[in-house]
Amino acid sequence: MDAIVAERPSREISTQAEKPSFLFSSPHFAIEAYGVFERIRTPAVGGGGADSVLQAAVDAALARARRAGQDNPIVVGAIPFDSRQPSFLFAPKTHRISAPRMATSAPEAKASVPALWYRSVPGQSGFEEAVAQAVANFRDGHARKAVLSRILEIEFAERVDAVAILEILRRQNPAGYHFHAPLPDGGVLLGASPELLIRKIGGSIRSNPLAGSAKRVAEPEEDAHVGRCLLQSSKDNFEHRLVIDEIRRLLEPLCAELRIPDEPALMNTPTMWHLSTAISGELADGRLSALQLASLLHPTPAICGSPTAQARMLIERLEPFDRGFFAGIVGWCDESGDGEWAIAIRCGTVNEMVVRLFAGAGIVEASDPRAEWAETEAKLATMLRAFGVERGIVQ
Numbered sequence: 001m002d003a004i005v006a007e008r009p010s011r012e013i014s015t016q017a018e019k020p021s022f023l024f025s026s027p028h029f030a031i032e033a034y035g036v037f038e039r040i041r042t043p044a045v046g047g048g049g050a051d052s053v054l055q056a057a058v059d060a061a062l063a064r065a066r067r068a069g070q071d072n073p074i075v076v077g078a079i080p081f082d083s084r085q086p087s088f089l090f091a092p093k094t095h096r097i098s099a100p101r102m103a104t105s106a107p108e109a110k111a112s113v114p115a116l117w118y119r120s121v122p123g124q125s126g127f128e129e130a131v132a133q134a135v136a137n138f139r140d141g142h143a144r145k146a147v148l149s150r151i152l153e154i155e156f157a158e159r160v161d162a163v164a165i166l167e168i169l170r171r172q173n174p175a176g177y178h179f180h181a182p183l184p185d186g187g188v189l190l191g192a193s194p195e196l197l198i199r200k201i202g203g204s205i206r207s208n209p210l211a212g213s214a215k216r217v218a219e220p221e222e223d224a225h226v227g228r229c230l231l232q233s234s235k236d237n238f239e240h241r242l243v244i245d246e247i248r249r250l251l252e253p254l255c256a257e258l259r260i261p262d263e264p265a266l267m268n269t270p271t272m273w274h275l276s277t278a279i280s281g282e283l284a285d286g287r288l289s290a291l292q293l294a295s296l297l298h299p300t301p302a303i304c305g306s307p308t309a310q311a312r313m314l315i316e317r318l319e320p321f322d323r324g325f326f327a328g329i330v331g332w333c334d335e336s337g338d339g340e341w342a343i344a345i346r347c348g349t350v351n352e353m354v355v356r357l358f359a360g361a362g363i364v365e366a367s368d369p370r371a372e373w374a375e376t377e378a379k380l381a382t383m384l385r386a387f388g389v390e391r392g393i394v395q
């Protein structure tokens, strides 16, 4: 992939002292964007087809940016979980695309700023009750999977430096997708996601859905055993297969070639094991953009459920909050339609001193409410570690 990076002209940043408005890094690209040339609030819903209203708005913004003198304009930002809600995308004034730099290992973050208070929404009993209700719904045969999530709200004694936390996240979780994206309320969406929704470069696409999870443990042999058990778990393989079947259904008609391994593989982050399927393909029509493909696929059953419409209704009924940009997508695209969109998980929002961290778990008929709560606790550890409050909050 280095060759592709080298082919892209990188724009020099005239005002190096200016703070970036958007940061994103993947295993292939690192993007720094500065300033806002033009905002795009068009919702992504229905944006998967050739007549995509969102893509038309993006194309128009990119054309204006080029006319204004940018030689390689891009659009960056985030799209909410509910793609009927407005997107929060923008063409920056300037940006730089480069190869990702290797993160150097760093000492554990210290809790230099104490947390004043925290609370989970819902709390444990409310979450477990919601899981039990979803399971009852699956027994009635209305849906097969729904991803239920919760928020951990934390207030710190001082303003949180989101860029500094992003750097800690990058060092603690060198693989994957790191992002710092502005939000409509003035806050920041910040995270280290292991999950690629879609990358498109030329006519080639990649997607790497994850579903089915287990918490890692410190002792290496035991940890490997946890991974092997996950690989053999029929419950987790069922959760995973629903995601792959849906992505196959949507991508197959668009691809001249689509490669999907028969069985999932194991992948890990420093805190979690996941079932993972590395999908690759060649588009039949290379003009479809990364953003159109992302709009088509989002929300996948990895973060919504199956079938999508029933799962979405269950989420609306059982989750006591609007997800906003959590379990949405975050990324970038350019004039040629190339781009990358990661799923906004292992993330949170930062508004001055208040941080809201999110974690969800795929619920199926075989789910145990207590175990699903524990899974959200384990997933929260990615962000809590970066804030240096892991031991202070999660027992």
Ligand SMILES: C=C(O[C@@H]1C=C(C(=O)O)C=C[C@H]1O)C(=O)O
Pocket (backbone or CB within 6 Å): 147, 149, 195, 210, 211, 212, 213, 274, 302, 303, 345, 346, 358, 359, 360, 361, 362, 363, 379
């Ligand atoms: C919803 C989250 O993760 C998603 C759900 C998973 C699962 O249910 O096993 C695994 C990876 C993600 O697709 C999250 O991390 O908050």
